[in-house]
Amino acid sequence: MAAPPELIDDATAEIFLRLPPDDPACLVRAALVCKRWRRILSDPAFPRRYREFHRTPPLLGFLRNRSDRDPSPQFVSTADASPFSSPEFDCKQWWTLDSRHGRVLFRCVEPDGLVVWDPITGDKHYIIPQLGNEKIDLAAAVLCAADGCNHLDCHSGPFLVVFVSADFHGLVTWASVYSSETGAWSHTDAYLDFPCCMDPVPCLLAGDALYFMAFFGMCLVKYDLALQDLSIIDMPKEHDCLMTTAMISEGGGLGLASIDGYSLLLWSRQAVTDGSEDWVHHRVIDLKTVLPIRGLRTIAHLAGVTEGANTIFVNTYVGIFAIELSSGQVRKVGEREHYTIVPYMSFYTPGMSDNRQTSWSTSILYFHECGVWCLDQRSMNQVIVVPSDYIVYLMHRSRKAPDNYAALIEILLVHYFVVSVTDNLKLLSLITGMRSPPPPTSIVRASLVSWSCVLSEPAPSGVAAARGTAPYLQAGPINHPWLGFLRYRHPTTWMLTMSFSPTDTVVVEGDALYVYAWTWDECCWVQRKAVDLKALLPVHAISFSPLIFYLPQGTDAVGVSTDAGVFVVELTSVQVRRKLLEREELLKEEGGGTSSTNLLVHLSYCEL
């Protein structure tokens, strides 16, 4: 066969524009045909043209919350091949609440919270629910926050989470809005003066309002995004409340779909004579004729709707079917589901997940019955002061340490998580069961340039054995920006090191004490001093590895704890200044409930 005439790029792009958006593998495979095709498809102008050509984001799949085989939500692709895998979260359970504008909202349990997941980039944005409400039943929505957005490609932009829940103690229903831009919940909440039992199904965005199902489908709770208020909309009197879902009506306003027997009934909310609004029943679809099932034996169930394309998902004993209302097309999209599904719609073009961008708005959260902490999401280097004994640290990313931006989450003093902020909160290490000196009661700043260097270059030469496991931060003293503890997991022992300047670190390893300085030029630790503690300390035999306890601010001395007591060692002169207290006293103090760090802080100020 003769070689075809070369098509100019623009004509080739015309072909690519017509590849189906609901099968993203088509574009990806086309991109592999030859270099020229790849170039055309990877031109940033092409995805834009493609989205504008197709206008409505296609259905790429749906999230099912639970099945017989999988207790966790699974992403079920409606295309033959899917770039997405099911999400995983570091919590005991998670549940899909809602999906819109290219994002999926999950509720997490233990620890409790909300997570916004972007399937395309894999980004996860953790959100702390407002204090005291993390455990109650709720409905929530995620939506794009950009003004005048066409929602074709806004999945990585700012978003809002609207949270509606009932307070059965205070007998109210309230709504609150979280903004990813400010990283905070709104101060002005909307209330209804009675508690609504919210249904755990996705809500509907129609116009400027969100509609949540409540009381098992008996009514809709409307949240007006512009007016920021809540109201109740009753259902049509004759509908079957267990089989109803809100949808966009054919006229573009609020509608309902309900199933009665083998009929799918469609309603729209319209103005009636006295100026009020009521439900008008406008279409009936006979499921027995529409569904490609011979002899529909059991009643079908509504499984969900899509907002833009107005597709209704109907669950039957042979599987789940998507009925497109405008074209009348019906196709089977999955196996039978037990729960409501959450459709996911977005454009996916080649190269989209390649330029995965760091989500700088990622927040770190920690939940506990005593309190909630979060990190400043904008500056990424401050811990919001939290009224608790437990702490969350975030390390600052330095100019020279590339892409290694980590946070420490400490829970109950025995569980430590080092998570990477740059890599979707990937857990770098989990350290459990280690009893450590309790942290001071509050931390204002824990962000150290040197920490991030240490993380990216984990081992000073003296602690090379620790390479491979991430060090983690321990508490630093109050209001001291450059002081903190740094722990390495040693094969046999735990070492406590301390940083006493932005760039210096003291390490005790075995019976020796080392001082390291960080050199920016070479980006490595250089050993400045080595002290043999066995020879220095007036102790006959050191039976356990000494630990550095404290390094007082403004001095060059460190407190070294041994089994014979705590000594203060001056680093400049390499002399033992004095013995602070006996080990028994220390243990007694610890056991007696006084924070040993506080004790040492106290000692350092009083006695050194």
Place this chain on the structure above:
Amino acid sequence: MAAPESGDGNNGAARMVTLISSDNTRFEVEAAAASLSQTLQLTILDGGGGGGDGIPLPNVDSATLSKVLEYCIKHAPAAANGGAPNATAVDRAELERFDNEFVNIDQSVLYSLIMAAHNLEIEGLQSLVAKKVADMIKGKSPMEIRRTLGFPDPTPEEQAEMNAHMLEYGWAYE
């Protein structure tokens, strides 16, 4: 677009224009049909293409041009009705049947048609042929697409690059 009726003031019989292919074949068609091409429309509005002049189309050979004109003649009446708002369902079905048969041709002709439709800016034809090629490559692997469209076999370097990309996009081949 409505077919231009003005120009030479000939309102009785349909105005004819002459198009000349790259291999010097002359095609005489109604101005309304030729005006489906945005490129030709301006010339025709200016009164060009009439009489013995003819409009030369150096990028389109006679085989392709006759095919293009077949499409234009069939679609001109609907286009003259401004996108056929009052066309009957029968008319629309007939056009659809014509379109389906029209693109049922060898891929090399399809390619020539894409280029001609692109150069002459005939939106409907461009869309029809692009859709046809898209349907041909839909669901196929990169190698199958190459074979379908008559691309030469990949060089070892190209093959290595394809393999590397296939690894990267493994999900698209499952």
